[in-house]
Amino acid sequence: MRRWARRMVACTAGVLLLAVVLDRVFPLPLPDPTTGSTVVLARDGTPLRAFPDESGLWRYPVTPEDVSPLYLDALLTYEDRWFHHHPGVNPGSMLRAVGQAIWHRRTISGGSTLSMQVARILEPHSRTPWGKVHQMLRALQLEAHLDKRQILGLYLTYAPFGGTIQGVEAASWAYLGKSARHLSHAEAALLAVLPQSPSRLRPDRHAARAQVARDKVLRRMATLGRWSEAVTRDAMLENVAARALEPPMQAALLAERLAQAAPQRRVIATTIDRELQAAMETRVSTYLGRLPERTSAAVLVVDNSTLETLAYVGSGAFGDPTRLGHVDMIQAVRSPGSTLKPFLYALAIEDGLIHSESLLIDAPQAFGDYRPGNFDLAFNGPVAAADALRLSLNVPAVDLLDRVGPSRFAARLSHAGANLQFPRGADPNLALILGGTGTRLEDLVGAYAAFNRRGLAGAVRYTIDTPLVERRLMDEGAAWIVRDILEANGQPGVQRETFDPGRRARMAWKTGTSFGYRDAWAIGSTRAYTVGVWIGRPDGTPMPGQYGAITALPLLLQANDSLPRRAADATPPVPPPNVAQVDICWPLGLPLDPARPQLCHKKRTAWILDGATPPTLPERDAAQWSSPLLNVRVDARTNQRLTGDCRAPRETLRAIARWPALAQPWLDADLRRRSSLPPRRAGCVDDGLEQTLSLRIDGVRDGATLMRAPGSATAPRLALRALGVQGRVRWLVDGRLAADLDSAKPFEHEYTASGEHTVTALAAGGSYARVDFLVSQ
Known part of the structure; x- marks a missing residue:
């Protein structure tokens, strides 16, 4: 019996040993x-x-x-x-x-x-x-x-x-x-x-x-x-239906991008919300039907709290060769148009150069050889910083960038992850704020998220295991002020005072259009999400008449409608501790002084940062005005200005707030009167405070009426000359730049529209003249 048991044990051990040997010799083919x-x-x-x-x-x-x-x-x-x-x-x-x-x-x-x-x-x-x-x-x-x-x-x-x-x-x-x-x-x-x-x-x-x-x-x-x-x-009862094989094909360009970046990974877990992705792809596909041929689009949706991407539509129609659907426009380098302006205004506020209602001048200016103009060729004269940003005015933005410094501005964006690309060997210049550079949609979205992330921008995340990388782009208070400015843009079809967060989350948005209508942008950020939209042609050919506000913005608002509502969207905006509201006055830009009400020509309520109320920026040409605030001696009886050793039995000291010289052509008669100097008393020496207004317009009388010649099909046409100045003269018709000519050349223009017209001539030295006339057809 024992012998049999020993044989069984030995046999079992042999089988197990054989199994182990075979297992090692023939491993599992996993x-x-x-x-x-x-x-x-x-x-x-x-x-x-x-x-x-x-x-x-x-x-x-x-x-x-x-x-x-x-x-x-x-x-x-x-x-x-x-x-x-x-x-x-x-x-x-x-x-x-x-x-x-x-x-x-x-x-x-x-x-x-x-x-x-x-x-x-x-x-x-x-x-x-x-x-x-x-x-x-x-x-x-x-x-x-x-x-x-x-x-x-x-x-x-x-x-x-x-x-x-x-x-x-x-x-x-x-x-x-x-x-x-x-x-x-x-x-x-x-x-x-x-x-x-x-x-x-x-x-x-x-x-x-x-x-x-x-x-x-x-x-x-x-x-x-x-x-x-x-x-x-x-x-x-359910039928088995024959159908073509349909493998999943969502976020196709993102999937391709991630698979190429990690060829050894078999499973790549993204942050994409499948239902939101499907909704965005449908939105884009439907929207493209109204746009010109060969147009593509890209939409990127990011969760502000984590910077995780929830929807990634890299092209308008993946696989469509007519729209170059294989080109991923989310990572393509394109001209950003005006979409960089909010960051510039935030940096200028952080630097203490401006507050939200600072007086800026939208008028023809030359920055060396660079002469920027607005998208619609019109100028607005004196504008608040907030209005200049909302209206996307070019001259005030270039003026601010010149004061901040283009290299410093580009470096700040690059540090936060929004890299700007310039031609090889080229340095950042003033044109970058109007789109004279290149960047990616994903970089812009990561930067715009900072407006709802207390000034922290970061790299957009596409996979679950990608670490969160964030860096400070702007001060938290500056971010809050700029976001408030952009939210005040409102949204078409929604009145701000009747805003319903259950219908559409309040969004701070900005549009942009690159030179030649090649790129239309709309970037927006709510409390919970940031959405970026690009529309254009991947090959870079122009789309005349298509620009950010009419082409990209509607798709941005549709995307906002598709976003799930979160509690953060309904949270009322509360400014950070270093942001406050004060009443300021134009033209000085300083707080209202009840003791000197004559200095307050226009009162506005401004957001300020860290308790600082920066005055109106000094004029670029210091020779135009000696100071924005003048204290002059005046003869109390005659109201004439006293200079030098001139004396009067009764004198008074008068404070006068002066408007910038470039703002003068846009001021009404009352504002010009309030900022003008009292006449100098005869015999007093010249104090150098008087503006030289030698420029005058010849060729039409102020207040004249022009009529079409009887039986003529030609509209009235004028040839005007600028007299009393030398050099370049810029001619504006109804606020729009019409010509930049040498003063010796006449300005010829045809007036086809009936009604009142204004022609303004601006000389390089700051002098100006204007005439108003009526055209009757």
Whole structure:
């Protein structure tokens, strides 16, 4: 008895030793996780896009937790009810299969367990008795190395479903157009049976056969009591329809970008919100129908709290060659137009150069050889900083950049992640604030998020494992002030005082248009999200008449309507501690002084930073005015100005607030009177405070009426001359720049519109003249 026992122990030990040796000599052929197809997932784990492996196979790695419980129930009940109890081989099933084969003289069932099927998938073998033995040994080996969940995961990922499709998730998207997480009873039964004969049962080719096989599974589920008769009866009513294979194709350009950046990664988990992505793609596709041919568009939506990307539409129509749909415009370098202006105003506020209502001058100016003009060629004269930003006026922005410094401004943006690109060898210059540089939509969005992130900008994140990188772009208070300015832009169709956060989140937005109508931009930021929109042609050809406000802004507002509402959107704006409101006065820009009301020509309520109230910026040409605030002695009886040694029996000291010289042509008579000097008393020496106004316009009388000649189809035409000055003279017609001529040349212009007209001549030295006349047709 002992001898027999010793022999049994020795035999068992020998078998185990042999098993260990065979296991080492013939290791499991597990798939290499670094090879195969790549799948890019949304934040909820559903595939956005997959890329086949070198063999052209489509496969989405999944785990049992990633698929519907209905599918697992149907699979295990139909294929291997004892999966969780056998060691890889089920002797009962094998004996039953052999008995059925002998009785029916043909194979009725294979007796293979799910573990054996996985073994055959990983290492195909011949359908011979030896092949079956090989399959069983591999199944036992699988069970020795992996747990049941891992084995089931291999089946879910690598099971054949016809053609180049492997795994239940790929099959679900290809045949059903949905994730395997969301299967009905009928769909679960269909996918459970397909691997038995994937080519013969392919529903896209043999729908009738597939339905018969599916119904067999449903009847089995009812017979075994897993599903009720009512459920299976209803499931059988669903038809299996033949349909073209439709793999998921959302955020296609982002998926391609991430797959190329990490070619060794098989699963890439993004931050994309699948439902929002679908909504944005639909918005863009629909919107492009109203735009010119060959137009593309890009939309990027970012969560302000985390800088995670929720929607990424890189082109207007992916795969459309007429729109160059393969070009990802989110990472393309394009001219930003005026979209950089908010950062400049924030930096100027932070530097203490301006407050929100500082007096700026929108008038023709020369900055060396650079003479910027506005988009509509009109000028507005004196404007508040907030209005200059909202109206996107060019001259005030260039003036501010000249004072801040273009190199410093570009460096601040670059430090925060918004890199500006210039031609090789070129330095930042004043033209950059009007779009004379290049940047990316993703960089702009990361920077605009700073307005709702307490001044912190950062790199936009695309994957779950990308770390948050943020840097300070502007002071928190400056960011709050500029955001308030941009929010006051309002939104078409929504009155600010009746704003409903449940309908549309309040958005601080800015548009931009590059030179030649090549790029139309609209960037906006709510409390919760930042959205960037670009529209144009990827090849850089112009789109005449298409610009930010009419082309990109409507799509931005539609995107805002699609965003989920958050509590942050309804939060009332509360300024940070270093921001306050004060009443300031033009033209000095200083707080209202009740003791000297004559200095306050216009009162405005301004946001100030750190308690500082910067005065109106000094004029660029200091020779034009000696000081914006003058204190002059005046003869109290005659109201004449006293200079030098001149004396009067009764004198008074009068304070006079002077408007900048460039603002003078836009001032009305009362403002000009209040800022003008009292006349100098005869005999007093010249104090150099009087402005030289020698320029006058010759060729039409002020207040004249022009009429078309009787019987003539030609509109009235004038040839005007600027007398009393030398050099360049800029001519404005109704506030719009019409010509920049040498003073010796006449200004000729035709007046086709009836009504009142104003012609203004501006000399380089600051002198000006204007005439008003009426045109009657």
